[in-house]
Amino acid sequence: MTPPRDYFEEVYDVVRLVPKGRVTTYGAIARYLSLRAGARMVGWAMNASHGKDVPAHRVINSVGVLSGKHFFGSPSVMQQLLEDEGVEVVDDRVVNFKTLLWDPSDELAL
DNA sequence: ACAGTGACCATAA
């Protein structure tokens, strides 16, 4: 198949679908979109998400750590955004991460 | 074309 479109857009689309108060992971998005690129490119896509309407603060790594908090202009912004949505964050990690995890392959696959 | 780097992931020790 031809290049499906910019996979960036695919990633953004999924991220926008993440419900408020929930979080998802790079790996989950990569698996859902079957990106051969792997989770790394999802992060790369997020890097370009600046200026777009993409809640990148809901996208974290597989252990629930706010790996990209440093890229929000200020390290405290990402945590603030999450807590503002009802997500508890302690020591740069999401509390009840597994419970708050919104995996498209699991939630949308129905 | 090659090497280094990266908002990652999984496994191993």
Place this chain on the structure above:
DNA sequence: CTTATGGCCACTG
């Protein structure tokens, strides 16, 4: 918990 290794692909110099 940390450190190491392999994979995966895109961007930069």
